[in-house]
Every structure is written in C-alpha cells, then in structure tokens.
C-alpha cells in the first residue's frame with residue numbers, strides 16, 4: 001500500500017543506537033533493567049499516577065487487570081465494540097463476557113444497558129474508551145459503586161487523552177494501555193496498567209514476573225508479562241516525542257474533519273474535544289455498502305482503510321448467541337482513515353477525494 005492505515009513513529013536511529021550501546025555495556029536485557037525502571041517512572045509522571053506498571057502488551061495488561069479480581073469465576077459486563085483482545089482476555093481468564101450494547105453517538109458502553117445486565121454473578125464492568133473517546137465515566141462509576149463491582153477501562157487507545165483536566169487513564173479501578181506499533185505512542189510491543197494504590201501495583205508487578213518476591217520466593221501465581229530493555233528504550237525516546245506526536249495528530253485530525261464533504265457518513269462524536277488525543281479518524285457510513293465501496297476504491301488507489309472495529313464482538317464464534325443491534329450496525333459501517341505521523345497533507349487529500357466521492 002502506498003498509504004497504509006498506520007505507520008509507527010520512529011525516533012532518530014542514532015538515538016536508539018546509543019541506547020542499544022548502553023544495553024550492550026550493561027549486558028542487562030530484561031528483568032527490571034535501568035531503562036525499564038526509568039520508563040515506568042517517566043510514564044507514571046506523564047499519566048499522573050505513580051501506580052503505573054509497564055507490561056509486555058495491551059493484552060497481557062488486560063489479563064493481569066482481570067487477574068486482580070481474584071477467583072476467576074463469574075461474569076464481566078463488557079462492550080461488543082472494541083478490539084477482540086478485550087473479549088478474548090475475559091474468556092482466557094476464565095470469566096464469562098456479558099455484552100451490553102453501546103451508545104449510538106459516542107460508541108462507549110451504554111451505562112443503562114449495563115444496569116439491565118447486572119446479576120448476582122457479575123464481578124466487574126470492562127469498558128473501552130473507543131478511539132481514545134471517554135466512556136460515560138461518571139455513570140459507570142456510579143453503577144459500579146452501587147453494586148460493589150470493579151470498574152476496568154481498556155484504555156488501549158487513550159495515551160495522551162485527558163478528561164476533566166486529568167489523564168483518562170486515572171479513572172476506574174484499573175485502566176490498561178497498549179503500546180503496540182500501530183498505536184499513537186508505542187514501544188514496538190508493550191502495554192501498561194494504571195491502578196489506584198500501592199498494594200494493587202505490587203500485586204500486578206508480581207503477576208508480571210511469575211509471582212516472584214525474591215530469587216527463590218514466590219507469592220501467588222504469575223506469568224511472564226515483562227517488558228524488556230529494548231522496548232523500554234523505544235518507550236523512553238517516544239515519550240520524549242509525545243507532545244510533538246500529539247500536536248501533529250491533532251492538526252491531521254482537524255484537516256480530515258474540516259474537509260469531509262460527503263453527506264453519506266458521520267464522524268466521531270467527541271465527549272470532550274479539548275483533551276482528545278486524535279488517535280484514530282473513524283468514519284461511519286450510513287450504509288455498509290458505502291463503506292465497502294470506499295474500502296474497495298481506496299485499495300485500487302493504493303490506500304488502506306481499516307474496518308476497525310469489526311466484527312462486533314458479541315458475534316465471535318466462542319460467544320453464546322446474543323444481540324447488540326447498535327454495535328452490530330456500527331461495526332458493519334465503520335472504517336478508519338490513514339493516520340500517522342508522517343502522513344502528508346497531500347496524502348490526506350488523496351484519501352479525502354475517495355471518501356468524498358462515495
């Protein structure tokens with residue numbers, strides 16, 4: 001593809017090389033190396049929470065977050081409109097996902113639909129801040145408080161988003177992040193978990209390292225979800241470029257928004273424009289046929305549009321049949337336009353000419 005839907009931001013190669021040289025000098029590749037410790041600290045400062053743990057992926061972040069709930073039995077009320085990892089992590093950890101439909105305008109889990117699904121088996125609510133657009137946080141918090149449920153946010157897309165003046169990742173009992181290469185901020189592969197207190201962070205840090213509390217001592221179960229020094233070095237360099245990345249995204253996002261002229265689609269309704277990270281530019285066509293036509297025409301012209309999120313997760317083949325009409329309808333009509341640091345204005349205009357021609 002001439003214009004892919006996403007390209008990773010890459011720091012200057014010489015800067016990365018210098019950090020690789022330091023790894024060679026220290027001969028320390030993983031397990032709480034200097035870069036990991038520094039990256040975790042800087043990331044915590046950026047987010048505004050000292051209770052931040054860096055892990056190997058956004059998926060392992062979700063798995064460890066779910067693990068903090070304890071005995072893995074019971075139901076998790078969740079969104080059908082997210083990436084497959086949100087649902088598969090629930091099933092992988094032994095819980096049953098119960099889908100509640102989404103809000104039509106903002107695409108987050110609909111609190112009213114959540115209430116209708118609560119039962120004696122419910123353990124937690126797991127909602128996604130879709131494209132970095134905040135869920136209806138206050139209502140979800142109120143429901144989780146009233147019913148004594150944990151509230152987990154999949155914040156895979158939420159790096160750099162603020163809501164009511166603080167990082168979106170500081171809401172809920174736990175929020176998770178993905179630093180996969182396709183994300184606005186990445187560590188090649190990686191992720192993080194932001195929680196509310198020291199005890200939970202210590203638990204998560206044990207989970208990510210086999211349960212170790214000393215060389216020969218263990219406390220509870222664990223897996224290997226550690227981030228290594230090479231990924232942490234990438235994280236440190238990309239973190240120092242984060243302001244620049246976010247500003248560029250915002251201007252690209254505004255260009256798309258200002259120049260879409262077709263009446264056959266709608267763009268993302270933002271819950272709070274000010275703090276939005278402009279991580280994706282989804283367009284929701286009025287009909288599935290229009291979206292398919294756009295994808296086909298774009299492909300012919302060397303442009304990748306990605307059907308994201310598709311399919312609606314309540315339709316996965318390991319999920320009991322159930323119906324979420326809004327999510328199913330949106331996911332059959334939505335796709336994301338190319339958006340990455342190096343995307344030029346003229347490339348954006350090429351994309352727009354295809355979209356506006358539908």
Ligand SMILES: Cc1ncc(COP(=O)(O)O)c(C=O)c1O
Nearest residue numbers: 057058059083085156178179180
């Ligand atoms: C909403 C959402 N949750 C979770 C993930 C999984 O993150 P990772 O690819 O880092 O495992 C992704 C990745 O695309 C995502 O978009």
